[in-house]
Amino acid sequence: MTSPARKPSRIQTENRQRIRDAALGLFATYGFRGTTLDQIAEACGMHKPNLIYYFESKEAIHIDLLNMLMEEWLSPLNAMDPDGEPLEEMLGYIRRKMEMSRLYPRESRLFANEIVQGAPRMLPHLESTLKPLFNRQIGIITRWMDAGKLARMHPAHLIFSIWAVTQHYADFEAQIAVLLPGDDKRARGADEFVEMMFRKVLAP
Amino acid sequence: MTSPARKPSRIQTENRQRIRDAALGLFATYGFRGTTLDQIAEACGMHKPNLIYYFESKEAIHIDLLNMLMEEWLSPLNAMDPDGEPLEEMLGYIRRKMEMSRLYPRESRLFANEIVQGAPRMLPHLESTLKPLFNRQIGIITRWMDAGKLARMHPAHLIFSIWAVTQHYADFEAQIAVLLPGDDKRARGADEFVEMMFRKVLAP
DNA sequence: CAGGTTTTTTACCATTTGGTAAAGTTACGA
DNA sequence: TCGTAACTTTACCAAATGGTAAAAAACCTG
Numbered sequence A, B: 001m002t003s004p005a006r007k008p009s010r011i012q013t014e015n016r017q018r019i020r021d022a023a024l025g026l027f028a029t030y031g032f033r034g035t036t037l038d039q040i041a042e043a044c045g046m047h048k049p050n051l052i053y054y055f056e057s058k059e060a061i062h063i064d065l066l067n068m069l070m071e072e073w074l075s076p077l078n079a080m081d082p083d084g085e086p087l088e089e090m091l092g093y094i095r096r097k098m099e100m101s102r103l104y105p106r107e108s109r110l111f112a113n114e115i116v117q118g119a120p121r122m123l124p125h126l127e128s129t130l131k132p133l134f135n136r137q138i139g140i141i142t143r144w145m146d147a148g149k150l151a152r153m154h155p156a157h158l159i160f161s162i163w164a165v166t167q168h169y170a171d172f173e174a175q176i177a178v179l180l181p182g183d184d185k186r187a188r189g190a191d192e193f194v195e196m197m198f199r200k201v202l203a204p
Numbered sequence C: 001c002a003g004g005t006t007t008t009t010t011a012c013c014a015t016t017t018g019g020t021a022a023a024g025t026t027a028c029g030a
Numbered sequence D: 001t002c003g004t005a006a007c008t009t010t011a012c013c014a015a016a017t018g019g020t021a022a023a024a025a026a027c028c029t030g
Helices: A010-034 A037-043 A048-054 A058-078 A086-103 A105-116 A123-146 A155-171 A173-179 A186-202 B010-034 B037-043 B048-054 B058-078 B086-103 B105-116 B123-146 B155-171 B173-179 B186-202
Strands: none
Touching: A010 A037, A010 A048, A010 A058, A010 A105, A010 B010, A037 A048, A037 A058, A058 A086, A058 A105, A058 A123, A086 A105, A086 A155, A086 A186, A105 A155, A105 B105, A105 B155, A105 B173, A123 A155, A123 B173, A155 A173, A155 A186, A155 B105, A155 B155, A155 B186, A173 B105, A173 B123, A186 B155, A186 B186, B010 B037, B010 B048, B010 B058, B010 B105, B037 B048, B037 B058, B058 B086, B058 B105, B058 B123, B086 B105, B086 B155, B086 B186, B105 B155, B123 B155, B155 B173, B155 B186
């Protein structure tokens, strides 16, 4: 066992990252219970006990991923500027969410899996990390509405709808691929649609 | 084993339904791999081999549920009337989807689980059942837009956004419950918001 | 390059899990 | 009410799975 509070070696850092990368794809696709240590091991070219050498259990890998995810995932929310031009700030946020959905579908699906299943390992994190950020954002948006810069509406549901629409493209990709097989222009069409949609909704 | 093509007895019908009901809740919450036959058995007060007496395998239960789900799930789409008033037809559809999200969250989550994981058992069904219906609907909406009754936009993405927003309330309930704890008016607020939103988007 | 430390590999193990065999029990039509 | 078919229960089993022990190999530092 690695002694506690010891700075990780190069190999540690590297291999932990390899494990995370393999596990992310598998957990995102098959869920926590649906993924086996053997699968993860094979996906990153290691042996099962080696995983346990780097993470003390399968659950530890999952938790580690969820923790990392939370930070990245919330960065677009943090990037909103209360002093910016309201409509442009909102559309910028929406664009960044669409971009994340396209660039990091595994992360999106990992998150979706966790929440759909009742957030068994993430509820405290939602409460302590997401909620304050969410509430701050609600405040900013409310002030923008008060100032007449955005149409008046329920700000929480507005954010939910943004999350719903943007993440849908990653989480339900399997369905979209069946219904809209024209692969090439799909992302463009989605971006344009979503921007148009929220422009209409948000315009004061 | 029951002889093939034989009409089911009263007990058959009853118990198969009990099993479906228990399995639906568990599959929706824990996913296919995350649910065990023992859990299902306990949830419906039966013994494991008894489940296998009624369904030939765990997978058979899952498939049975997905098949039943598909029909119910698509009924609101079918209920749209090509000769109705376009905006009201669309809003009616959206209202029915919100209602289903509220009344049948287990079904919504079962579906979400399946799609997020790449629809391993449902892809053919999506292709053969959902896709034609979807395309027919695209046609109807396109004609409405051509007639100037709805704002012009990409009809497929419009439908995706409706699905995304309405199902979000069932699928991500765990998250919403954390962020919007005021339990009583939540459904009302959601309904009003969604209606307002799509009214703006769809108005010609 | 020697010697200890870190990392990897092989061989296991206990539990869980999907499923079966077969005996026992209940329901139901003749 | 009797016999048979439908249903339930008990006792299992083989494979899969999360995890451990400990030897072997690779790595690093003085």
